[in-house]
Amino acid sequence: MIRYECKTAQKGFAAGRARLVRGGKAGEYRQGSPAEESARLDAAAAEMNRKLAERKARAPEAEATLLEAEILMMNGDEFLGEARRGIREDGKTAPEALREATEKLCAMLRSSGSGYIRERCEDIRGLAAGMAALITGGGEGAPGEPCILAGSELSPGEITLAGAEKLLGILTETGSPTSHVSVLAGNLGIPYLYGLEGLTDKIADGDYLILDAEEGSVRVHPDPETIRKAEERQAAEKERAEKQQQAAGQKMRTRICANISRAEEADGLAAAGADGIGLFRSEFLFLNRAEAPGEEEQFEAYRHAAEAMGDRETVIRTMDIGSDKKAEWLETPEEINPALGLRGVRVSLKYRELFRTQLRALLRAAKYGNLRIMIPMVASVWELEETEKEIRAAAEELEARKEAYRIPDVGVMIETPAAVMIAPELAEKAKFFSIGTNDLTQYTLAVDREARGMDEYFNPTHEAVMRMIARTAEAAHAKGIPVAVCGELAGTATEALIRLGVDELSVSAAKLGRVRAQAAEAEKKSEKKTAGEKAPRKTGDILSPADGELIPMEEIPDPVFSGGVMGECVGILPENGEICAPVSGTVTTVAATRHAVSLRGEDGQEILIHAGLDTVKLNGEGFKVLVKEGDRVQQGQQILEADIRLIRERGFSPMIIVVRIRN
Numbered sequence: 001m002i003r004y005e006c007k008t009a010q011k012g013f014a015a016g017r018a019r020l021v022r023g024g025k026a027g028e029y030r031q032g033s034p035a036e037e038s039a040r041l042d043a044a045a046a047e048m049n050r051k052l053a054e055r056k057a058r059a060p061e062a063e064a065t066l067l068e069a070e071i072l073m074m075n076g077d078e079f080l081g082e083a084r085r086g087i088r089e090d091g092k093t094a095p096e097a098l099r100e101a102t103e104k105l106c107a108m109l110r111s112s113g114s115g116y117i118r119e120r121c122e123d124i125r126g127l128a129a130g131m132a133a134l135i136t137g138g139g140e141g142a143p144g145e146p147c148i149l150a151g152s153e154l155s156p157g158e159i160t161l162a163g164a165e166k167l168l169g170i171l172t173e174t175g176s177p178t179s180h181v182s183v184l185a186g187n188l189g190i191p192y193l194y195g196l197e198g199l200t201d202k203i204a205d206g207d208y209l210i211l212d213a214e215e216g217s218v219r220v221h222p223d224p225e226t227i228r229k230a231e232e233r234q235a236a237e238k239e240r241a242e243k244q245q246q247a248a249g250q251k252m253r254t255r256i257c258a259n260i261s262r263a264e265e266a267d268g269l270a271a272a273g274a275d276g277i278g279l280f281r282s283e284f285l286f287l288n289r290a291e292a293p294g295e296e297e298q299f300e301a302y303r304h305a306a307e308a309m310g311d312r313e314t315v316i317r318t319m320d321i322g323s324d325k326k327a328e329w330l331e332t333p334e335e336i337n338p339a340l341g342l343r344g345v346r347v348s349l350k351y352r353e354l355f356r357t358q359l360r361a362l363l364r365a366a367k368y369g370n371l372r373i374m375i376p377m378v379a380s381v382w383e384l385e386e387t388e389k390e391i392r393a394a395a396e397e398l399e400a401r402k403e404a405y406r407i408p409d410v411g412v413m414i415e416t417p418a419a420v421m422i423a424p425e426l427a428e429k430a431k432f433f434s435i436g437t438n439d440l441t442q443y444t445l446a447v448d449r450e451a452r453g454m455d456e457y458f459n460p461t462h463e464a465v466m467r468m469i470a471r472t473a474e475a476a477h478a479k480g481i482p483v484a485v486c487g488e489l490a491g492t493a494t495e496a497l498i499r500l501g502v503d504e505l506s507v508s509a510a511k512l513g514r515v516r517a518q519a520a521e522a523e524k525k526s527e528k529k530t531a532g533e534k535a536p537r538k539t540g541d542i543l544s545p546a547d548g549e550l551i552p553m554e555e556i557p558d559p560v561f562s563g564g565v566m567g568e569c570v571g572i573l574p575e576n577g578e579i580c581a582p583v584s585g586t587v588t589t590v591a592a593t594r595h596a597v598s599l600r601g602e603d604g605q606e607i608l609i610h611a612g613l614d615t616v617k618l619n620g621e622g623f624k625v626l627v628k629e630g631d632r633v634q635q636g637q638q639i640l641e642a643d644i645r646l647i648r649e650r651g652f653s654p655m656i657i658v659v660r661i662r663n
């Protein structure tokens, strides 16, 4: 068995055979006349178009929009047109012509300043490979058995071609957590690992793989015992996911909502357990088309979503056009840094008629459900005020037309550091906040969310981002308005966000069950902490090192402690960061990372005081040790100070564990 380290784009665990895309040896190809080669190319293009159209009709979420873009690109002059020319004028075979057209188009895409456009290269390579396989009879169509799709680079089209229902996981050499392949894997609820250098030399079609996206590894050629354990784990995780789905009916404090990109995705969301739509990315209605959608088309889309959700909230974000979401029909000035340019509310306030049309459609649709309007990319209070003026003007126009309408609540997306800093002022006027952690991370940490190779810098749980979330929640609650998180972080740092006081988490439909179960668990813990019995300061001969709730050994959420690996122990959920010596004795060790101290009691018994779970990862930050090795301490004397708020903000549990070390 060989184990390789990879990077995780989407979490999960999968075990199964590899389906290698573009990894096989090219078969012998018999060249035909230019007319025959052209006919082969056209037949492959027609088949590919048919497959993509079929997929698009059934596709969920953002996938349909991606497929539409792929179809347009494939049939364009720069790709199919160029390949046809290669056959006709240069006497190439169909696969050669495809290869050359791909390289030319990719060279053009790669020179773009936009990360989004550059990433389209992967799509076009995927399409070309799929078509070449159709022409040469290669086996790159849909797999017959469930498999792990592997390839040096994969495109959304290849994922679609392979058949979503057959995929257990995805593995690539190049990729990024914000790529469209990653979005699709997230929607399918399957693990996605990338970063395996030289993938096609290491993995062959049909190899047995174990993808562990929790630890970021892939195992190739595992032994039978490892396969047995992996398959058991896979079955257990599937069962757990099903249970999570069943938990959908539970009443909770935190609302769990869905993010959608097309109105039809609202169908069935309530049955799937969504408390509402927390983010409808309306800009997808405006992309990949020749002109902007009119008022009627928009009205129908918004009404459809609002009606499908009934009483449940339907938050529709006004068009977040710009940056990586360029609308071809809208002539905007060339920008060197599009992510810092004309996007979101800035586009709306520059093209007022376009905005007014969208607002009229929203106001009319608001009559049909619990619709709310949300504004993206806000950085100043005046942008909210201007939007409100536009809403009033749209209402007057509808009034004059004697059209039925309702003015819905207006909320603000918090996705710029400026919005965080002025959150108290924004909260005076907005009816709700929703934190867009994707952009908030990008703008706070100055890292392009679409750029490759920046993973170690794009960290949505960075202390700076977590503090911004905490600050936003405080400002919202001080003014009595709710705060949601609708960026990717809502699906990955559920517990930490609930601890920070977030009222709503909005995630892709595939994550609803898992996030609801995690949120229920987090709520249970926090209730227990407030309503629970306090730890008696005195526990036999050992004093509790802090005030707080006592947690029995078997309930400590860390198998090292609950399994008694080091010895008998007990947990305390502390009310504050003052940590005292549980016994009188001598300090034997102080961890270099300052989160743990051990003492030898007067009876010779060694006691370990471990502050927080997994807090070794904080590398000392948040902890101050008040003693040193060899010091004599008295029972109840403070030995350690822990910054509980910081520990929580970083997503760790501050639970203190006292272990009676086994001799």
Ligand code: PEP
Pocket: 279, 281, 320, 415, 435, 436, 437, 438, 439, 440, 486, 487, 488
């Ligand atoms: C965000 O920025 O977190 C967000 C939800 O908006 P989008 O990803 O569409 O920019």
Ligand code: MG
Pocket: 376, 415, 436, 438, 439
């Ligand atoms: Mg955003």
